[in-house]
Amino acid sequence: MIKSRVDTRRANNPKTAKAKGRRLQNAVVKKLLLLLPGVQPDDIQSRSMGSNGEDIILSPYARSMFPYSVECKNQEKLNLWKAWDQTQGNADEYQPLLIVGKNNTRPLAVVDLDHFFELEAYYERD
Numbered sequence: 001m002i003k004s005r006v007d008t009r010r011a012n013n014p015k016t017a018k019a020k021g022r023r024l025q026n027a028v029v030k031k032l033l034l035l036l037p038g039v040q041p042d043d044i045q046s047r048s049m050g051s052n053g054e055d056i057i058l059s060p061y062a063r064s065m066f067p068y069s070v071e072c073k074n075q076e077k078l079n080l081w082k083a084w085d086q087t088q089g090n091a092d093e094y095q096p097l098l099i100v101g102k103n104n105t106r107p108l109a110v111v112d113l114d115h116f117f118e119l120e121a122y123y124e125r126d
Contacts, residue, residue: 017075018049024074024101025055032056036065054090068097076102084110 025046032044043059056070069091073083078100087096087110095115101107111119 020074021072022046022049024072024099024107027107028056028070028072028099032062032066036062039065063094067094069094070097070099072099072101074101074107078102080110 029044029046033039033041036044039059039062043062045057047053047055047057054069055072058066069087071083071087071090080100083098083100084096087098090096096112098110099107100110
């Protein structure tokens with residue numbers, strides 16, 4: 001009789017998928033707290049998984065320094081255009097910012113091309 005090998009990797013179920021997404025959101029919150037001077041932990045919150053709207057909730061004070069609407073996607077396979085549509089839909093009057101990640105890779109930030117070049121032009125003036 002042949003014994004089957006048991007797969008010890010974690011199953012990709014909704015609970016582990018949400019935990020993976022939450023890790024990326026929390027990493028973004030930590031980075032923003034380091035980046036924005038004078039911002040307190042209450043000024044930047046990670047939205048609970050499954051809730052509608054932006055993934056990172058900013059106070060008016062934090063938003064004045066970081067005028068982005070952040071959507072986080074931590075998935076092995078990602079439909080980038082669908083994720084970008086969701087990011088734009090949640091952005092209102094703020095600049096959409098999509099943060100994408102997957103296992104064993106550094107997260108990436110996705111912004112509109114025109115906005116990217118506006119940022120480059122702004123920093124070239126300094």
